[in-house]
Amino acid sequence: MKMSNSLVWFRRDLRAFDHAALHRALTSSNRVYCVFVYDSDILDPLPRDDRRVRFIHASLASLDAELRRLGAYLIVRQGRPLEVIPALATELAVDAVLVCADYEPDAVERDAQMAERLSNDGRKFLSLKDQVIFEQDEVRTLAGGPFSVFTPYKNAWLKRLAAMPEALASYPVDPYAHAFAPPLGSSALPSLSEIGFEPGEPPLPAGMEGAEELFERFVSHIADYGQARDFPAEDGTSRLSAHLRFGTTSIRHLVRTARQMIENGAGGSGATVWLSELIWRDFYSMILARNPQVVTCSFKPAFDAIAWEQDDELFSAWCEGRTGYPLVDAAMAQLNRTGFMHNRLRMVSASFLTKDLGIDWRRGERYFALKLNDYDLASNNGGWQWAASTGCDAQPWFRIFNPVAQSQRFDAQGEFIRAWVPALERLGAKEIHAPWLVDTDVLAEKGVVLGRDYPLPVVDHDAARKRTLERFAVVKKTSSQFS
Incomplete structure (x- = not known):
């Protein structure tokens, strides 16, 4: 049924190409409006210099410029969406509000309330899949149930994609641009200051152009990804996680490209490994959508019986990069100063907090939520529960990363450590990984x-490992949910 007017509400989909909601609106409406809402419920608690807000602000400028090229414009409002969107829908006399689906529990609840309010006004609320390839129950076990282990999920995901290539179909925008509502006046976007934030540059190239720039650079050396991605001193990752989080690129576009490179043999083994990483996003999104309780609880209830340490001083030392373990401290320095942390180091630092310091994974997860430019609840929660051995597809609880061994293996020459822990920059490759073992005269x-220029270790790894084994063993006695 053809709609008269419709409103596309942008959230974590800040682009004007291959866009499910925008395509649907343009192909089924006479006139289409576009809006983004700076959600006061989300923004109010943030620091005024939040890097992610700067990224969003720059990406909105990119989106608005592209919409204007197409003869349209972006309406930007600030407030509570549950108040702003229905009011704007009334003002514009739209028949429907269209969005790309969001699977986080708070967003699901908000969208349910939005659908009810719009329905009461005689309007539709249409939510379309866009940020994943397969959502919720689209990939199932042979018994028809959900997966809880990644590798079988990935195999089923790949099999389903082979049977449903249309899952990667593009949603074009340009051919239907005539349906856009034309700009009204100048309608300039608000500045960062006008929305209550400090001016500043985004933490990485933003917007659709920034995403494409990073993608093209990554694709040029994707063949090396399988090996290079583990070494934090190398520029071996795509750096696209923030763009995927805010939708300035299309997951379908990335998967299409990866599959084409695999089929053509152009991406080596790296393209296959990278496609697997993209599938992890779908997996964790599915886990969160089906199990919203994982936001505050372990995936398996028995793991909530683990007796975590309550030590604020140790937690602060971890947050501030003062643990005395150079690779962990370098990782935290990178996070605190830039909002980025290499994926290998996310595992190392999370393992250190939960297995060496014995501190609840939820505290670390929330700290990452405050700091990461690419913070995504599903992936962050899934990664933390994996490292802590409390979640689905968890590493065995007795597998504990040795921070010194990880440092020696993945930063053998100490390049990454020297870049982020200048107090150690004069130490050699054999000294930098465990300075407390080096002669004091050297x-x-x-x-x-040590103790003045750089901290002594806050814990002994071997002793901490034993305590962790004991901590998990207590719960293991009364539960069958351990590997």
Whole structure:
């Protein structure tokens, strides 16, 4: 049925190409309006210099410029969406509000309330899949149930995609641009200051152009991804996670490209490994959508019986990069200063917090939520529960990362550590991974006094490992939910 007017509400889909909701609106409406709402419920608690807001602000400018090229414009409002959207829908006399689906529990609840309010006004609320390839129950076990282990899920995902290539079909916008409502006046976008934030540059290239720039650079060396991605001193990852989080690129576009490279043999083994990483996003999104309780609880209830340490001083040392373990401290310095952390280091630092310090994964998850430019609830929660051995597809509870061994293996020359922990920059490759094992005279010659220039270790790894094994073993006695 053809609609008269419709409104596309942008959220985590800040692009004007291959866009499910925009395509649907343009092909089924006489006139289409576009809006983004700076959600006060989300923004109010954030620091005024939040890097993600700067990224969103720059990406909105990119989106608005592209919409204007197409003869349209972006309406930008600030407030509570449950108040702003229905009021704007009334003002514009639209028949429907269209969005790309969001699977986070708060967003699901908000969208349910929005659908009810719009329905009461005689309007439709249409939610379309866009940020994943397969959502919720689209990939099932042979018994028809959900997966809880990644590898079988990935195999089923790939099999379903082979049977349903239309899942990667594009949703074009340009051919239907005539349906856009034309701009009204100048309608300039608000500045960062006008929405209550400090001016500043985004933490990485933003908008659709930024995403494409990073993607083209990554594709040029994707063949090396399978090996290079584990070494934080190398630029071996795509750096596209923030763009996927805010939808300035299309997941279908990325998967299509990866599959084409695999089929053509152009991406080597790296393209296959990278496609697997994209499938992890779908997996964790499915887990969150089906199990919203994982936001505050372990995937398996028995794991909530683990007796975590309540030590604020140790937690602060971890947050501030003062643990005395150079690779962990370098990782936290990178996060705190830039909002980015290499994926290998996310596993190392999460393992250190939960397995060496014995601190609840939920505290670490919330800290990452405050700091990460690419913070995504599903992926962040899934990654933390994997590292803590409390979630689905968890590593065995007795597998504990050794932070020194990880450092020696993945930053053998200490390049990454020197970049982020300048107090250790004069130490050699054999000294930098565990400075407390180096003779004090040697350290002094290189300007390092432990306890003054760089912390002594806050815990002994071997002793901490034993405590962790004991902590999990107590629960293991009364539960069958351990590997």
